[in-house]
Amino acid sequence: MKIALAQLNYCIGDFSSNIDKIISVLNDEKERGTDLVVFAEMSVCGYLPNDFLNYNQFVIKCQESIEQIAQHAVGIACIVGAPEVNPILEGKDLYNSAFFFEEGAVKQVVRKSLLPTYDIFDEYRYFESAVDFKCIEFKGYKIAVTICEDLWNLGNNPLYKSCPMDELIKEEPDFMINIAASPFDYKHEEQRLMILSQNSRKYQLPLLYVNQVGANTDLIFDGGSLVFDKAGDIVAELAYFKEDVQVFNIEQLRSSIVLGEKSIQKERVGQVYEALVLGIRDYFHKSGFRTATLGLSGGIDSAVVCALAVEALGAENVFPVLLPSKYSSDHSIKDAIDLANNLGCQYTTIPITKITESFEESLADEFAGLPQNLAEENIQARTRGVLLMAFSNKFGHILLNTSNKSECAVGYGTLYGDMCGAISVIGDCYKTQVYKLADYINREREIIPKNTITKAPSAELRPDQKDSDSLPEYDLLDEILLEYIEMQKSADEIIEAGFDSPVVHRVTNLVNKAEFKRFQTAPILRISPKSFGIGRRMPIVAKYKF
Amino acid sequence: MKIALAQLNYCIGDFSSNIDKIISVLNDEKERGTDLVVFAEMSVCGYLPNDFLNYNQFVIKCQESIEQIAQHAVGIACIVGAPEVNPILEGKDLYNSAFFFEEGAVKQVVRKSLLPTYDIFDEYRYFESAVDFKCIEFKGYKIAVTICEDLWNLGNNPLYKSCPMDELIKEEPDFMINIAASPFDYKHEEQRLMILSQNSRKYQLPLLYVNQVGANTDLIFDGGSLVFDKAGDIVAELAYFKEDVQVFNIEQLRSSIVLGEKSIQKERVGQVYEALVLGIRDYFHKSGFRTATLGLSGGIDSAVVCALAVEALGAENVFPVLLPSKYSSDHSIKDAIDLANNLGCQYTTIPITKITESFEESLADEFAGLPQNLAEENIQARTRGVLLMAFSNKFGHILLNTSNKSECAVGYGTLYGDMCGAISVIGDCYKTQVYKLADYINREREIIPKNTITKAPSAELRPDQKDSDSLPEYDLLDEILLEYIEMQKSADEIIEAGFDSPVVHRVTNLVNKAEFKRFQTAPILRISPKSFGIGRRMPIVAKYKF
Known part of the structure; x- marks a missing residue:
């Protein structure tokens, strides 16, 4: 038979x-x-x-x-x-x-x-x-x-x-x-x-x-x-x-x-790569969309997402946008352009400084005498969000979100800013996994510029900012997050496993406090046994004293 | 005993x-x-x-x-x-x-x-x-x-x-x-x-x-x-x-x-009123927040939300912001100011025109030769979102979302624009129910200006725009939505019940297409047997051919 x-x-x-x-x-x-x-x-x-x-x-x-x-x-x-x-x-x-x-x-x-x-x-x-x-x-x-x-x-x-x-x-x-x-x-x-x-x-x-x-x-x-x-x-x-x-x-x-x-x-990273490519492709094709846009910062997250999108949709259907501010370093802009050229994408550059200044002028009276803080940093991120959505609305491109799981976990992202997008491509990949994806993408030739991979991660929302100013190094952060999210251990249990107590409490508190942000996140392509989204249902208003 | x-x-x-x-x-x-x-x-x-x-x-x-x-x-x-x-x-x-x-x-x-x-x-x-x-x-x-x-x-x-x-x-x-x-x-x-x-x-x-x-x-x-x-x-x-x-x-x-x-x-509207007040109050108090902000447009949705917030948190803790554009009518601004005064709230006004012009200038080269469309309308809504979030970030106010269930259902709202907010107060109240809430709020004295209640609803994103330009009248729309969402009837079944076929198909298609927007909506205070959120789980990428 x-x-x-x-x-x-x-x-x-x-x-x-x-x-x-x-x-x-x-x-x-x-x-x-x-x-x-x-x-x-x-x-x-x-x-x-x-x-x-x-x-x-x-x-x-x-x-x-x-x-x-x-x-x-x-x-x-x-x-x-x-x-x-x-x-x-x-x-x-x-x-x-x-x-x-x-x-x-x-x-x-x-x-x-x-x-x-x-x-x-x-x-x-x-x-x-x-x-x-x-x-x-x-x-x-x-x-x-x-x-x-x-x-x-x-x-x-x-x-x-x-x-x-x-x-x-x-x-x-x-x-x-x-x-x-x-x-x-x-x-x-x-x-x-x-x-x-x-x-x-x-x-x-x-x-x-x-x-x-x-x-x-x-x-x-x-x-x-x-x-x-x-x-x-x-x-x-x-x-x-x-x-x-x-x-x-x-x-x-x-x-x-x-x-x-x-x-x-196959090695794990190759499977994840293929899964994400299929995830992007089916999101677009089953919804009747063809073209994508995304913000290119010169950093590793947007570089990896752009490369995945090109593999899924073709270079001719991916339209990256560079949105430099006065805090963007020259190398970031060059890295972003190199990436777009390596992939064969047609990119656009829209500087955001005039717009953010216009926001700050409009708010000057109200904010007079108050020190610059997160509010101004977020205006930059949100200005980028508005511009990318304008591209999306004008040309029918679907905006790809470029946040990774580490930042999603600790709330290191701006709601309605860099958290914009119809689908989160690498929102289930920790930062350390994003680096592995970058190496995999470069396995035959340099697509993602070497400098993008080797430089210290930065949101570039203020002068000389580094992710490590406000977060533990990603190697450590990702290990703690894995214990807390995938393994569902409590802070005490993670500390017992040998991690530093103040760092663990800081990280788990950040995760819990960011629940309201994750609630409003785009759907995330799931590649882990415990991704954010419907697979992890957490209350928002709650005290987490454990 | x-x-x-x-x-x-x-x-x-x-x-x-x-x-x-x-x-x-x-x-x-x-x-x-x-x-x-x-x-x-x-x-x-x-x-x-x-x-x-x-x-x-x-x-x-x-x-x-x-x-x-x-x-x-x-x-x-x-x-x-x-x-x-x-x-x-x-x-x-x-x-x-x-x-x-x-x-x-x-x-x-x-x-x-x-x-x-x-x-x-x-x-x-x-x-x-x-x-x-x-x-x-x-x-x-x-x-x-x-x-x-x-x-x-x-x-x-x-x-x-x-x-x-x-x-x-x-x-x-x-x-x-x-x-x-x-x-x-x-x-x-x-x-x-x-x-x-x-x-x-x-x-x-x-x-x-x-x-x-x-x-x-x-x-x-x-x-x-x-x-x-x-x-x-x-x-x-x-x-x-x-x-x-x-x-x-x-x-x-x-x-x-x-x-x-x-x-x-109690009559139903009174129960809903008390439920929403408790919902706001506990969201704030259980999270350790005290003060709220929201955009006041002069329309009925933001007026009702503002009145509910004042009842829940006290007038001294509610900071409405007026964000007029060149399309805002004089009566809208007056209605918003009257409301704030009636409630005893301290309000702020930030005109948005300079900022939206700054966006349009930055995009002029890219958008050259293309007709104005949704992209420009959304820039207005998103500029308001950025400003409200700047207030929230600078002063620690929590942003209240003011979208109603009718617009949430048909996607008549701008993602990252008027859909911003930590909690959606009236996202489970159809527009017709919002009017009932307004009457209830005014049961003893005029809090919500009469003009806000009687004028035709408008998003005021282009000259002389009316909601009824793109949507059926709310009486009809809400009836169809109730059949589709609460009663879980299909388009065919709703038509059989006596509704006009093209209108029904238009409405149910709008509801299905807006699933991706609702996925990124703030949590909605639930007052109906079928609210958007965790109680209604719908696929985003899907064909709805029924």
């Missing part, structure tokens, strides 16, 4: 385009003599449509899509993920289901039981949890089909009381299929390989795993669908960060002949 | 202050000879601490608070809501629990079973669901204690499979206690009265209900704790929108003697 794994890029709510893709693969595979095509979790509507699942009409569209697919599942079978209406008036309105089509009809439906409701996931907000499990029978085979999280419990995950595969194995299936919508983070691939491989070994069954690929705003699906033999060895691996369809012969899999190559894992 | 209901205002994560309040009431009631004091759900840490519940140290602080309270529960018993560590390594880490204290120790713990995970609620993200139910025995009485949602299922709520009170009633309890953290919306009070009353009648038991009061960022708890006799009649009602402690004699309640007065419900 020949099974195709179809790893496709779906757009949320774009039913006609998603269904066309599915049907097109079905038709191709029918010609190739494939028996069964497996598509990912929530293929018909994209993952996750969020509260559009509360709209009846949306659910009806999902049902209509299922009917449409059924008409094309003639002479070929397929499995497609979609929301399913809970037929009884008890519990949540929907199930997260896998539909099995054969001979032009839905033959069986498998429902998801373990509903991730943590970090970025909100599945219990919408779905009822399945309690019954049954294998699918097809062409003499018994197939144990599960949906994503249902295979993430090996019976030892303390989060869940049940283990769906422990039920299905009682029917003595011949192999397993898992359909997923499992977003990328830099730790996820490793974890996924381990858990899926353990499942194959535990149940002594081959496993075919199909993931989504593509980005939906902040979430990036990396694809990387996998096939394991019953010993838990990887037999095949689909492409990362792009669509791919591959066909496997189940008899060969069951006799444990290794068909493909072992997974060769 | 005398039972005190303690309706207090808690601050999230401010353990010492919350515990002090609880202990202070305990001590007072001990002197008064009260037997049992009942505090609300999640009293020790405030509702809801969100992902701070993922921090060990936070949970330890909750446990320490429980131990501290126990030491004071000598000679008096009490019930206090708090997170509880799930003692077994299965399921979520925590329970949402009610602790019963007697003789200096925790005597029993009641756990919540029905975990709201919809709209603004995320309880299944953190809590395991209880499966065992047991009454508390105290001084010869059996008390059926439940937590909030556990009493919202009368066995006929399709969302839930179980009905905790149906289990507890088997023990033949003498009366019911429900502790809650149940946020205000303008429909909630009515619904609460009905459901609680139905419970009393169904189980033929008196019911004592204790709610939180006070605002935590966007969520406003209205208090309004209630006592019902076993016939479902209201016996007593605690204060709305402020702290209150009242004592009841359980023998009297059981013999069905009506002790107090029937609930006299």
Whole structure:
């Protein structure tokens, strides 16, 4: 029996385009003599449509899509993920289901039981949890089909009381299929390989795993669908960060002949680079936008974002703007111009000094006698924000935000200033990771000027300012932030781990105080297991005395 | 037996202050000879601490608070809501629990079973669901204690499979206690009265209900704790929108003697007014801020926000700024000044024309030959944003956002311009509701100038501009928005209900397209059953073809 794994890029709510893709693969595979095509979790509507699942009409569209697919599942079978209406008036309105089509009809439906409701996931907000499990029978085979999280419990995950595969194995299936919508983070691939491989070994069954690929705003699906033999060895691996369809012969899999190559894992920085490029590209293409703008300061953050944008959209579609003030150093301007030239972007320069002076004159009476402070620094950052948004509004460019995760964490950024932008490209990359991205971008030739990489980071909002004037060095800062944000340790626990007490308290206080700023931040392309945004929900008005 | 209901205002994560309040009431009631004091759900840490519940140290602080309270529960018993560590390594880490204290120790713990995970609620993200139910025995009485949602299922709520009170009633309890953290919306009070009353009648038991009061960022708890006799009649009602402690004699309640007065419900607009005032006040006071600023345009939105802020913070703490442009009409400036004078606020005027001209000059080369459009209008709005934030940064005032729900819905507002602000005061009030608030504010004397109320709404960003140039009249717009947002109907369903098809499609498209703007909006004081923010989670990159 020949099974195709179809790893496709779906757009949320774009039913006609998603269904066309599915049907097109079905038709191709029918010609190739494939028996069964497996598509990912929530293929018909994209993952996750969020509260559009509360709209009846949306659910009806999902049902209509299922009917449409059924008409094309003639002479070929397929499995497609979609929301399913809970037929009884008890519990949540929907199930997260896998539909099995054969001979032009839905033959069986498998429902998801373990509903991730943590970090970025909100599945219990919408779905009822399945309690019954049954294998699918097809062409003499018994197939144990599960949906994503249902295979993430090996019976030892303390989060869940049940283990769906422990039920299905009682029917003595011949192999397993898992359909997923499992977003990328830099730790996820490793974890996924381990858990899926353990499942194959535990149940002594081959496993075919199909993931989504593509980005939906902040979430990036990396694809990387996998096939394991019953010993838990990887037999095949689909492409990362792009669509791919591959066909496997189940008899060969069951006799444990290794068909493909072992997974060769890319280094982490390369994965992050590809994830961010895909994140930018899909944000633009799925929204119908083509061109981007961003402020180029000569610093490393905007340089890295500009290089990523050029890779994603093409140099001819990226329009950087230089916005020097009287505090901008000559080398910053030169570094920014060198970068734009290296990338082949058409750049513009708008000095901001006249505008900031005009603000200061207008405020002179009100601010008379008061010392210069953050207010004046922020006027510079916000003037840049207004100019970049004017470019965006006039030419239809989308403004890319260039803040990194370190500054996002400690609130070292100006709300409505450098925090402007439709999408935050590197808001989930700590400053030290941004340097690694810069090295990766320069791996073949110097794109980001060396001086941008080696000089001390500065916001250049006052004479001779350095980031290190007000923040710990980034090596130290990022380590503390990782403990506090990713590892969810308290200040006391971080100090116990050997960090300096006053520095830790200063950093954690800064993080907590910046919650109001992060609330108003653009969506952030997620590449870590704990990014700012919907995956980290913090109160704003609160006392944090721990 | 005398039972005190303690309706207090808690601050999230401010353990010492919350515990002090609880202990202070305990001590007072001990002197008064009260037997049992009942505090609300999640009293020790405030509702809801969100992902701070993922921090060990936070949970330890909750446990320490429980131990501290126990030491004071000598000679008096009490019930206090708090997170509880799930003692077994299965399921979520925590329970949402009610602790019963007697003789200096925790005597029993009641756990919540029905975990709201919809709209603004995320309880299944953190809590395991209880499966065992047991009454508390105290001084010869059996008390059926439940937590909030556990009493919202009368066995006929399709969302839930179980009905905790149906289990507890088997023990033949003498009366019911429900502790809650149940946020205000303008429909909630009515619904609460009905459901609680139905419970009393169904189980033929008196019911004592204790709610939180006070605002935590966007969520406003209205208090309004209630006592019902076993016939479902209201016996007593605690204060709305402020702290209150009242004592009841359980023998009297059981013999069905009506002790107090029937609930006299305020008109809706008065409730919303009080909710918003409390929302502003707690945002400031719980964050340690005292003074506010806002832009006064002469229009109705900023006028209403200014009046609310003065009520919440005092006229001496509200500093409005007039920011006229060349398109501002004389009457607008006069209306704004009249308002400030009527309220007794010290206002400032900063004309913006020179600054916007300075922007336009700097952009002249780049924009040469292109027609004026939204870009120039937005520069005006953003210049105002920069000036208001400069006031905020220089003087430590918190900027109040003045956008209403209608414009928030259709994206009729400038990101980083008039959408600036730390908290959106009327972002959950449709324009038509803002007019009702204005009338309410003027109920005794003219505070908001009559001209502000009667003139046609205008953003005044170009000559003779009117909101109705680009939007349907607000009466119609708000009706469609209510159907789409609150009622979650699709465009087709709204058209079926009798609305004009092109208008409906235009409005729903505007709502969907503005998702990226709302994502970056300030937190919005929630007064409706469906406000923008965490209660309405929508994808940004998505196709909405329905």
